[in-house]
Each structure stands twice: as structure tokens, then as C-alpha cells.
């Protein structure tokens with residue numbers, strides 16, 4: 001695979017699993033959902049009618065692609081398009097195609113933690129948009145930030161779509177935006193999606209679908225521990241549980257132990273004990289309003305230059321600089 005940077009993950013996974021499962025209360029990071037099976041399940045989530053986020057952002061891109069890409073090409077004859085957490089690139093392809101059609105000169109750098117998804121993305125782009133220059137980077141968002149320095153000299157447009165920022169707690173989101181800002185030059189732009197507060201039922205349904213895809217996605221973290229760290233978690237003994245607080249806008253995913261049980265993780269030489277109904281917090285998916293976005297961006301000394309929303313006002317993409 002033609003990957004620009006290949007960063008070490010295996011030790012990081014083990015270390016974080018050890019820390020998280022010996023912490024009180026127990027926790028595991030949602031960034032570890034994404035192995036081959038996790039990528040596949042997330043693609044299925046994005047195709048579910050309940051998971052409105054994808055369609056909202058697709059609608060925004062279809063409706064506003066001219067105006068959005070006007071911002072990208074303004075005042076420069078060439079730029080780098082760096083996408084953090086690129087995934088399968090379904091939405092980005094709308095912008096890539098439009099940029100190509102308007103003869104913009106740019107290089108596309110998709111960054112993702114999943115090597116598998118980057119391979120798929122590169123292959124599908126070679127097929128659909130063979131003349132767009134694609135340079136995949138495997139890494140976490142934070143690791144990839146260090147790499148941004150490399151592209152100085154040509155303006156950068158950083159994409160952070162899908163409300164991926166919502167998987168960070170506010171403090172982490174501010175730190176992340178600050179680090180981005182520190183790595184941005186004067187005329188670099190950040191184009192970023194923030195899922196908005198809405199009917200709490202709509203949010204809960206998106207993270208608790210009747211078909212059980214989200215449940216399988218949540219439990220995939222235990223499957224990964226079993227496969228990669230020689231664990232023996234019994235997935236059926238855990239319940240997928242979603243909560244949403246409409247006041248704070250915070251959705252949280254848990255795995256709840258249905259019984260008192262122990263699991264062994266051989267590679268970590270760790271025995272994990274669960275009381276009945278004990279939880280593992282696996283994911284935060286924050287929903288925002290304008291005040292929260294203003295607060296986060298001000299904390300990071302970023303300026304809101306433009307914003308785009310869908311016809312229901314469920315989701316917003318902001319252009320920051």
C-alpha cells in the first residue's frame with residue numbers, strides 16, 4: 001500500500017486497553033472501534049436511515065459545493081486538501097469531483113487510523129477520480145498534525161467531517177482545535193462538521209438502531225481485544241446502552257455487564273472483574289448549538305468565516321480560519 005506515513009499502533013492499543021480497564025469507572029476509547037470489521041460496521045451505520053448525520057452532510061455538500069470550494073481556491077493557484085478521519089470518503093468525493101471539474105490544482109491527503117479504509121479509499125478514487133492526486137497517511141489526528149508542517153509553503157485546507165469532533169470531550173476538542181490552529185498558516189482553512197442539538201428521540205435512535213448494527217459496532221472493541229490481545233470476553237454478556245442528555249447535548253455509549261464476570265487478556269497479563277451492571281464507557285458523541293461552537297472556536301482563537309446547514313438545521317459545517 002502506498003501509505004505516506006505508517007505509525008505504530010499495536011503497543012498503543014494494549015496500553016490504552018490496560019489503562020482503561022483498570023480505571024474506575026472503566027473506559028475504552030472509541031478510536032479503537034475501527035479495525036476491518038469496525039470499518040465495515042461504521043459504513044453500515046452511515047447507510048442506516050436512523051443515522052441522519054451522513055445525509056445531512058451530503059445535502060450540504062450537494063447544495064453548497066460551489067460556495068464551499070470558492071473558499072478553498074480563493075487567492076491561491078494550488079492547495080493541499082488534508083482530511084482528518086477520512087473514512088470511505090463518500091462525502092468528500094462530492095467536493096473532490098467538483099474541485100476537479102472546476103480545474104482546481106490540489107493534492108488530497110486523507111488521514112485515517114485505519115489502514116484498511118485508506119486502501120479502500122485509494123482504490124475507489126483511482127477508479128472514480130483517477131486524475132486526482134491522493135497521498136494517504138495512516139495515523140491518529142494528533143499524530144497527523146505533526147506531519148502538517150511538512151506541507152508548509154502551499155496553503156492547507158483541513159477537512160474534519162462527520163462531526164468527528166463530537167467524539168472528543170470539550171477539553172480535548174479545545175486542545176485539538178488549538179493544536180490545529182498552531183499548525184495552520186495565515187491563509188489555511190479548517191472546514192469542520194458539528195452535529196447540532198435536535199429532538200432527543202432522533203439522536204437516541206441514531207445510536208440505538210433496532211437492527212443492532214450500532215450494538216455490534218460498540219461490542220467490536222471487545223472483539224478486537226479478544227482477537228489482538230488474546231482476550232476472552234463473552235460479547236453476549238454485555239448490553240449496548242445509549243444515553244443522551246438534551247441539556248448538555250452529550251450522547252454516551254456504554255457496554256454494561258449483564259452479570260458478575262471476569263475476563264482474561266493474556267497479552268496484557270490482565271484479569272478484569274465486572275460486578276453485575278458495571279459499565280465500560282466506550283464513546284462520547286457530542287451534539288452542539290451555536291453558542292457551544294462559538295465558545296470552542298474562541299477558546300482555540302479560530303474565527304468562524306462561514307457556515308452551511310441542511311434543510312432541517314440538524315447539522316452544520318463551519319469554515320474556520
Ligand code: AVI
Pocket residue numbers: 045053162163164165166167206207214217283284285
Ligand atoms: C465517527 N463518529 C462521528 C460517529 C458518531 O456519530 O459519534 C461514530 C458512531 N458511533 C455510533 N454510531 C456512529
